[in-house]
Amino acid sequence: MNFEQYQDYFRQEAHALLSIDSASGFTTRATQHVYDIAAALGYHTEKTNLGNVIVTVDGKDNDHAVALSSHIDTLGLMVRSITSEGYLMMSAVGSPILPTLDGEYCNIYTRSGKVYTGTILSLSPAIHVFPDASDRPRDDKNMAVRIDETVHSVEDVQALGIMPGDYICYEPKTVFTESGFLKSRFIDDKGCATLLLTLLKIMKDENLKPAKKTYLCFTTHEEIGYGGATLPADIEELLVVDMGCVGDDLTCKEEQVSICAKDTFGPYDYDMTTELIQLSVKHEIDYATDIYPRYSSDAAALWRSGNDVRAALIGPGVHGSHGMERTHMDGLMNTLKLMAAYLELI
Missing domain, CATH: 3.40.630.10 (Zn peptidases)
Known part of the structure; x- marks a missing residue:
């Protein structure tokens, strides 16, 4: 065969x-x-x-x-809480290696059926602003989702229908290479x-x-x-x-x-x-x-x-x-x- x-x-x-x-x-x-x-x-x-x-x-x-x-x-993530600045704190679903998620794009699924996009980032995401941008731990206490919507508070995020328990799913980035590899x-x-x-x-x-x-x-x-x-x-x-x-x-x-x-x-x-x-x-x-x-x-x-x-x-x-x-x-x-x-x- x-x-x-x-x-x-x-x-x-x-x-x-x-x-x-x-x-x-x-x-x-x-x-x-x-x-x-x-x-x-x-x-x-x-x-x-x-x-x-x-x-x-x-x-x-x-x-x-x-x-x-x-x-x-x-593997995936779930919204744990919303910060006063409008970021989403996360809880892991399964056991993803959290440091590898720094900078990944994601989708946020609300219970009402709306889907928002965002980016998973360190809470010290900018080298020009934060002295610990390079060495702050990448874990669920120090990483969050930046939503691609104009939000600056808990109330702004809640108005979108986002709440704790909503799923956060990050991109697989699937590629088949000419050399025969599947990476994803x-x-x-x-x-x-x-x-x-x-x-x-x-x-x-x-x-x-x-x-x-x-x-x-x-x-x-x-x-x-x-x-x-x-x-x-x-x-x-x-x-x-x-x-x-x-x-x-x-x-x-x-x-x-x-x-x-x-x-x-x-x-x-x-x-x-x-x-x-x-x-x-x-x-x-x-x-x-x-x-x-x-x-x-x-x-x-x-x-x-x-x-x-x-x-x-x-x-x-x-x-x-x-x-x-x-x-x-x-x-x-x-x-x-x-x-x-x-x-x-x-």
Whole structure:
């Protein structure tokens, strides 16, 4: 199978999904977008009460079920308070690296449906004014949103309909380079969610059936810890498709698919992980096996919820996670191939 012929489809759908603001708890538009794509391809598609999108693919054996999951919720911010000068103080949603947000453009979503633009800045934003402009801490006590409206007081901001609890979503800045890199915020995990959409497209175009009944699950609360808690009850195995880690004491490169043997929550299923390694060798898929030192996934939420399900984790190597992220198309395609191999499509 020529996976590379689907790279243009991946780029198109990745751009579209990454452009939709969808911080955890604010995923309705992203959920609908993914739902519409899967349904248009002809798959049975449903939304759960908490917002997960579950796509059911008939297998050659429907008496046994497995699932693949990726999350479409992202990191974000929420209005915490309004300063006397009319700036918005912030509370993090998930765990963004706040210093990387200094200078980022953002959208502020009000409860009434209005959307305002702004910029996330240090409270000492000008070198000509503030002696600590370069070294003031970049954290939630020392950064705020400057709204692109004429406001000079709490009352001015309130008159716009902005209040504590409103979402602040910052720009992904998605770029595909000629050298094959995807650089963007929120590759974790919209890059992998797009791989799931691409796999659905491949199965439709090539008239392929997985070995077992398969759920492709797009979860919406992973960044805050419970995305995998409400997956289908009949699954026997879960393959989490999330970002692979690149960096200190790790072997994975951005061009590879990473197979995670263990993360913060503990080891992944030994037999599943071994099978993924063997499949990579068999199909000449460029891979690395690593232990992630500061990481958890949909599998952790699944297990904490008491589900008797084996689980493993794979994903493209991603550099700069929770900041300005980057991966390579080779890593994405290697992940897609391993997903297909796991489902016995190749």
